[in-house]
Amino acid sequence: MNDEARPPEEERRDAATGDTEPGTSPTGSGETEARPGKPDPGVRAEAIRILAEVERGAWSDRLLQSRSRRFEDPRERRFLNVLVLATLRWQGALDRVLAPFVHGGLARLRPEVRAALRLGVAQATVLGKQPAIAGDTTVSAMRALGGPRPAGLVNAVLRQVFSGDVPEPDPAATIPAWLHRRWVLRYGKERTERLVQAALRPARPFLVARPDRGGREAIADALAREGVETRPARRHPWGLVVQKGAPQLTEAFARGDFLLVDEGAALVASLAMPADGQAVADLAAAPGGKAAILAQGETAGIVALEIFPRRARNLAALLAERAPAGKAAAVxxxxxxxxxxxxxxxxxxxxxxxxxxxxxxRRPEKRHRVRPEDIPDCAKRQARMLDAAAPLVAPGGALVYAVCSLEEEEGIGQARAFLERHPEFVPVDPAGVLGHAADGLVAEEDGIPYLATRPEDEDTDGFVAVRFARRAG
Ligand SMILES: C[S@@+](CC[C@H](N)C(=O)[O-])C[C@H]1O[C@@H](n2cnc3c(N)ncnc32)[C@H](O)[C@@H]1O
Structure with a gap:
């Protein structure tokens, strides 16, 4: 079964996982460097098709990766990424611009028509195209895709939207209103504005080199020969920050010389890096970025659990490639x-x-999928998992709990409740484990120090991670 044809149940459950698949992110696609030139109208038609499929539950990174191959010209591939990702990021605000012009509301339209309208407004606003060109190109793409009737509707609406001054989309409207209110309550107005802006930026490509392939300098040199510029990461001994180029299109990537992961995720893996000779259990491990980084350390062995069989198969393949035979198992x-x-x-x-x-x-459509009830639902499940994890830890060992969520109930609130239920654990200061790599990223609430990676300042995903030590006796 391919990724695009997953059963709806698995897709729905995946939507609550917040995962990112190593090596499948479109973010290294040169999204920020697009010079579209004169792309084929087929690119816009493909963008509309992808946007409609994302509305039906598919993930944009997977679709972009497979569909980009249809375009031979790299500029077209990049342009496809730009169109889809900008439209998804700005969708909430684009809908606000469109709403007064759509009789009966956007919700009654077919996903393709809605997608085309959003694409048209995105081109004329956040992508800086002249409205007339944005309108014409979108209408021709809709005609190529759906015939004259939907194209006529798209034409009529866009003409009206573009008949006066095109309103600027409001960045705050790109985050669901209920979530925006939560962020303002927890982080204040100013930090929320920066979080909103961060969520509108492309994710910065980051990679973790394999130490057994000559180390990060050798891999940086190999990438440079293939036109990818990197600089050593400050916070990770194997990390390289990509400054230019698309690392996932290189021979070095095909050889498996590095993993593409978020820098925040790499730091969480560092926080969990075991002492030499220890056995590691990674309890929710797919797609496997952190498990693969841990496998690069001097562990006695890793057992990696994953509930979905297809994901567990991919995880097993990744670990087989990364870890010496017999050292890692996916279950x-x-x-x-x-x-x-x-x-x-x-x-x-x-x-x-x-x-x-x-x-x-990293996952622009995630903001359209998360529902208020997901947060208490996830928090309940996390508490059950933490309770099941605690007895596995050897006396004197460590339990590292992490989420890529900015919500209190899933992060520090979860850690606080865990410590109340499990007095056999004490929190450990991440700075003591990570040293300077944690500079500026350690927060403390209720006497619990924790790692908080910050999308708004550091250009990483927003992780909260707590390391608990199990008392020795
Ligand atoms: C946040 S992701 C983990 C990301 C992973 N650690 C990495 O670095 O690539 C959570 C994973 O847990 C899996 N999962 C969800 N419920 C689970 C359960 N009850 N038991 C085991 N795995 C579960 C999800 O399918 C998903 O792959």
Whole structure:
């Protein structure tokens, strides 16, 4: 079964996981460097098709990766990425611009028509095209895709929208109103504005080099020979920040010389990096970025659990490629009932399924999928997983809990409640584990120090991670 044809149930459950697949992110596609020139109208038709499929539940990164291949010219591939990602990021605000002009409301339209209208307004506003050109190109794309009737409707609406001054889309409207209110309450107005702006930027490509392939300098040199410029990451010994080029299109990527992951995710893996010779359990491990980084360390072995069989298969393949034979195993299992022995693991990582509100840069459609009830639902599941994780940790060992969510109930609130239920654990200051790599990223609430990666300042996903030590006796 391919990714685009997943059963709706699995897709719905995936939507609450906040995961990012290593190597499948479109963010290294040169999105920020698009010089579209004169792209074929087919690119816009493909963009409309992808946007409509995303509305029906598909993920844009997977579609962009497969559909980009239809275009030979790299400028067209980049332009396709720009169109789709900008429209998805700005969707809430584009809908506000469109709403007064759509009789009966946008909701009654077919997804393709809605997608075309959004694309038209996105081109004329956030992408800086002249409205007449934005309108004409969108209408021809809609005609190519759906015939004259939907194209006529798109034409009529866009003409009206563009007949006066085109209103600027409001950045605040790109985040669902209920979530925006939550952020203002928790983070204040000024920081919320910066979080909103961060969610409108492309995710910065970051990679973690394999130390057994000559180290990051050798890999940086190999990438440079293929036109990809990088600089060493300040916070990660194997990390490279991509400054120019598309690392996922290189031979070095095909050889598996590095993983494409978010820098925040790499830091969480560092926080969970075990001491030499310890056994590690990663309880919610797919797609496997953190498990693969941990496998690069000096562990005795890693067992990686994942509840979905297809994801577990991909995870197994990744670990087989990364870890020496016999050192890592992927197991299909439910982390609320882990089939693992008690008190045997020096390190347990629970990178729990969550609402994913810290990942909007990387997964722009996530903001349209998250619902208010996801947050208490995820929090309940996380608490069950934490309770199941605790007995696995050996005395003196560590439990690292992480979520890519900005919501209190899933992050520090969860840690606080865990410590109340489990007095056998104490929180550990991440700075003591990570040293300077944690500079500026350690917060403390209720006496619990934790790692908080910050999309608004650091251009990473927003992770909250807490390291708990199990008392020795
Ligand atoms: C946030 S993602 C983990 C990301 C991963 N640690 C990485 O670095 O690539 C959470 C994962 O947990 C899986 N999951 C959800 N519920 C689970 C459960 N009850 N038991 C095990 N895995 C679960 C999801 O399918 C998803 O792959």
């Amino acid at each position: 299909v299992a439910d982390a609320t009932r882990p089939p693992l022995p008690a008190e045997r693991f020096g390190t347990v990582l629970l990178d729990a399924p969550c609402s994913g509100t810290g990942t909007f840069r």
